[in-house]
Amino acid sequence: MQNEPKYIQKGQFLQHIMAEIPTNTILLKNITGIGATYLELICERNSIIIEPYVPVIQGKLLKHKNCFGVYEGITTNSIIKYLSKNKKPNKKIITTPESFKKVIDAFSKLNIDFLNDYFILFDEFEKMASDVDFREMITYPMELFFKFKGKALVSATGYMPIDPRFQQHNFKVWNVIPTYQIAKNMKLITTNSVFDAFKKHLDTLRNRKVFIFFNSPTNISDFIKTLNIEKESAIFTSVEEVNDFYDKRKNINPAHLGHQLLEKNYKKYNFLTSRYFCALDIDINEEVDVVILSDIVNAPHTKINPATDAIQIVGRFRKRKVVKSFTIISNIDPRLKHKSKEESIAYLSACNAVVQFLIGLKKSSSDPHTAEVINSIIQMSGHKLFINQDCSPNYFMWDNFIEENIVNSYYRSSDSLFNAYKSVCILDTDIKYFNVEQEKYLVINKSEQLDRIKTALSFQEKLDQIIILLNNIQETKKRNYEGQYIIIDDSDNLSKMIREKHPEIYDVYYDEGEKGLRKIAKSQLALKKHHALNYGKDTLENFPLIKALYTKFDVGKSYKKQEFLDQFIKITRNHNSDIKRNIHGVKSFFQITESKPRINGVQIEHIKITSFVYDINTKN
Known part of the structure; x- marks a missing residue:
């Protein structure tokens, strides 16, 4: 797209350098508070201004009484009333993306030729990319946007959209460049x-x-x-x-x-x-x-x-x-995964190729079941495939994916984040936004961090947070060994507290590592059972038969009797050939109840384990 610089002096606003925002323009104003929406509100034409959030609209309504705000709770009839009874020559409607449809419905009921009579301006348009992953309707106005005779995007922090429709409609970029330092x-x-x-x-x-x-x-x-x-x-x-x-x-x-x-x-x-x-x-x-x-x-x-x-x-x-x-x-996270911009575009292109292949397969098949399966695949994976409901590429989802990966790359280290802030500047200039002073504040393993792990969290959430603390302790040992300076280090107390409050997590982490712990700790009961069988004073290392049986069978679980006895005797014969394949032998190791539930009309004998004979402390 053609890039035209527009220079602005200190103290000037957009109205001082342009009479109106021209159509087919991406206005990169680059400076907050220089009056882009204000210029549109005073411009002698009908306008639809799209704002990303309700508080923005409410703030503008307080300052501009001739405007009409549309968001959740504002009805189509209210819009019709404003359009019908407001005698001002230029109508000014400010709406959220999600409420845009109500505006169009009002125009349609009044037979207003809005595509020719209204100028549409999308403010802070980068929010379509940054919010699209959790606000599906934020890009809805773009379905009509390119049909408007007068249209523009504006933002102080805009970007160059990947959507090819901007090129197809001959959009140009107006790049507002201050003649003064803004850092x-x-x-x-x-x-x-x-x-x-x-x-x-x-x-x-x-x-x-x-x-x-x-x-x-x-x-x-x-x-x-x-x-x-x-x-x-x-x-x-x-x-x-x-x-x-x-x-x-x-x-x-x-x-x-x-x-x-x-x-x-x-x-x-x-x-x-x-x-x-x-x-x-x-x-x-x-x-x-x-x-x-x-x-x-x-x-x-x-x-x-x-x-x-x-x-x-x-x-x-x-x-x-x-x-x-x-x-x-x-904070930062060295484990954050990211792709380069080139890798992201290649991945997105591959997603689009898969979608087109599926669509082609659907069209070429006469089997209705094939079409049904393909539709199901696309519907289930639509967001992950970055497509609209009609299976066309959603380019704002593409922009979101590219942006997310770029930002992730910043947060992998303190220095990369520092360099990211230091290098932010206006497009095609060396005018920087920030004079950055860097400070690293390393708090190592304060014991209070364990207290902040909320009791209301699920076991898996607690496990994740405790693993983070244990990883930090390990990192501290490495840093201390390498002679790095630590501001605050309370590793010993934190380690002691974790061992006292969460002995199972602590022991398995240090003996079998993070990967081993996560593999074992699929549930709190699974972790406790593993710990009881393998660690501490109650370990059954010297009683291999008991350990094998208690590892195989679970308290509270019901088994078909014959299948249970087959497994039971298979294990016992590996250790002691004298044990018989009968209930008497089973009761040497398990407290059980027997039942004969009717399954599909047939009574089948079952055994339910109510407890272990040898206490290994696996209670929650």
């Missing part, structure tokens, strides 16, 4: 304990309000509770999360919980989830500190893209001088 001072703290690094950072701040952007209501609640700052904290999140908040979290009561950003509701500590990361304005008349938290190990969805999220978040504060410090705190 913001930023501290990047990489750590293995986001909570401890955050706590330490709060201690360094002055007595100002703090805005903390963290896309995890659960972690926000835990941090507030652990820091004992409930009375000083406000949480801003979605309407749905607000409604469900106390049902999910009984033991926390922040000073404010809501979905609307109003200055009167701000507290000392203000926590915001992802719907406040872009597009809306945070108006505040006092100095603040801004913190972004990412815990990609325990909450992968809190990952921040340096080229989009970080720029957007700090850009929410329209009065630039109020932000006195800007800090990003994140």
